[in-house]
Amino acid sequence: MIIDVFAVLTFCAGYNTSVVLAGVIALGIGGGVIGVFPFLRKRALISDAISHATLPGIALAFLAGIALGGTGRNLGFLMAGAALTGAIGIIAVQWIRDHTRLPEDTAIGTVLSVFFGLGIVLLSHIQTLESAGQAGLNSFLLGSTAALTGGEAQLIAIASAVAITFALAFMKEFGAIAFDEGFAAAQGWRVARVDLFMLVLLLAIVAIGLKAVGLILIIALVIIPPAAARFWTDRLGRMIALSGAFGGLAGWIGGGVSALFPAMPAGAVIVLAAAAIFTFSLLFAPSRGVVPWSFRRIRMRLAAAETRALLTMAGGYQPPDPLARRIARWRGFTGPDGRLTAAGAAAVADAHRQQRLWQAYRQQHPDAALPFNPLSGFRIEDVLSADIVAALESDSV
Numbered sequence: 001m002i003i004d005v006f007a008v009l010t011f012c013a014g015y016n017t018s019v020v021l022a023g024v025i026a027l028g029i030g031g032g033v034i035g036v037f038p039f040l041r042k043r044a045l046i047s048d049a050i051s052h053a054t055l056p057g058i059a060l061a062f063l064a065g066i067a068l069g070g071t072g073r074n075l076g077f078l079m080a081g082a083a084l085t086g087a088i089g090i091i092a093v094q095w096i097r098d099h100t101r102l103p104e105d106t107a108i109g110t111v112l113s114v115f116f117g118l119g120i121v122l123l124s125h126i127q128t129l130e131s132a133g134q135a136g137l138n139s140f141l142l143g144s145t146a147a148l149t150g151g152e153a154q155l156i157a158i159a160s161a162v163a164i165t166f167a168l169a170f171m172k173e174f175g176a177i178a179f180d181e182g183f184a185a186a187q188g189w190r191v192a193r194v195d196l197f198m199l200v201l202l203l204a205i206v207a208i209g210l211k212a213v214g215l216i217l218i219i220a221l222v223i224i225p226p227a228a229a230r231f232w233t234d235r236l237g238r239m240i241a242l243s244g245a246f247g248g249l250a251g252w253i254g255g256g257v258s259a260l261f262p263a264m265p266a267g268a269v270i271v272l273a274a275a276a277i278f279t280f281s282l283l284f285a286p287s288r289g290v291v292p293w294s295f296r297r298i299r300m301r302l303a304a305a306e307t308r309a310l311l312t313m314a315g316g317y318q319p320p321d322p323l324a325r326r327i328a329r330w331r332g333f334t335g336p337d338g339r340l341t342a343a344g345a346a347a348v349a350d351a352h353r354q355q356r357l358w359q360a361y362r363q364q365h366p367d368a369a370l371p372f373n374p375l376s377g378f379r380i381e382d383v384l385s386a387d388i389v390a391a392l393e394s395d396s397v
Contacts, residue, residue: 017259023153024251024270027209028221030160032247034167034205035222036229036240037198040178044223046093046199049108051206051215053089054082055119058210059126066129075152075211083207089115090199152211159208163201164244174198175236213267221247224274231285246281250274302327309333310351313340354380360392 038044061081065074089111096107167174173194176184185191202222209218229242254270283290302323309324310333318338319325328334333344340348357380362369372378381389 019150019153020259020266021252021255023156024212024255024266025248026153026157026160026251027205027212028225028247028249028251028270028274029244030163030205030247031209031218031221032225032229032243032245033164033240034201035247036226036236036243037167037174037178038202039223039226039230040175040236041195041198043104043199044226045105045108046090047202047206047219047222049089049093049112049115050086050199050203051210051219052112052119053092053115054086054207054210054215056115056122057081057083057085059119059122060085062126063122075155079207079210082210083203085115086203086207087200090196090203094196156208156212159204163204163208166197167201168240170194170197171236171240213270217267217271220271220274221250224271224278225250228274228278228281231281231288234287246274246277250277306331307351310348311355313344314348314352314355357389357392360395361388364392364395 035044035047038046058078058081061078062073064081065077092111093104093107096102096110097104100107102110173184173189176187176189177191177194177198181191184194205222206215206218209221212218213221225243225246226239228246229239232242233239250270250273254273255266257273258264258266258269281289284292286292305321305324306327308321309319309328312319312324313328313333319328325334325338328344331343331347332341333347335341358369358372361380361384372383380392384392
């Protein structure tokens, strides 16, 4: 079993498996990179409307292919039809938002429902046709990763690379309108056009991912990786790199698991892999993860209790707080009889000095001192420069 896992994940399990892995990894990277900008723009859910708006385009492209004498199953033709109706869906959402009093979420819900309903009607009609080849068209709903051919995987990789290239080329503009639309407009950029181009790239990723993971699950590949990356960094460039890496990793893991267990649908497994990455980021990311945040909160609570104990003892009293008394005893500041030890006396003197300096700083610079709470355990030497501390020392004597 271990040998099989290693062979699959290192592209040594056969041509078909390697093709599938390469295709979903390219799609995951593309979805992760492109999805960052709508996510930061707080328009991530518009990908939902776009994906559902592609369904009637797929059905119409299939019918057009049949009418032209083909089988209707050409992937490029189907993607072109999906892109066409997806673009109409984008325009519809924009028009409803800009020319009515309806908010964007209502516009998204309306477009999503109408286009998806139209797509289902067209698919139902296609299933009644006698033409061979229409079977399996419903796979665009949930994807058919295992059925990817070499040409289709290559098409996905090339399209993802082109979309990523455009996204990186316009990263400054996209970032500007995502963080500060007013600033972008003041710089002379046409926000509406930049916004529309961002959605066009999102549409491209959705269209190329239909075959692999389907129009329902492709939404996850443009939302979950950016959301996971946001836990790890505040820098746009790093977030783009992390989001692309998380998307590619989800495709790699999900495609590999699906190859090892063929009964599992690859698209769903890829999304579950992305969800696992998101959960790990939510829990363990150093800056915003739940676990590190909880440890920081506990540490700050203990530091505050220790500071309270020292300040109380500096006034000649015993700490009334049981936690503060236990910390003072555990730190060796008090003996079994509750009296100060030599280490406790030195700590009390230092705490008294810290309090005196913080009070002087708050009196002289009240606005600058607002972010700092002396009870949180911050030493003034760790916050202020040596010359400012020296000046406070001289003024507070």
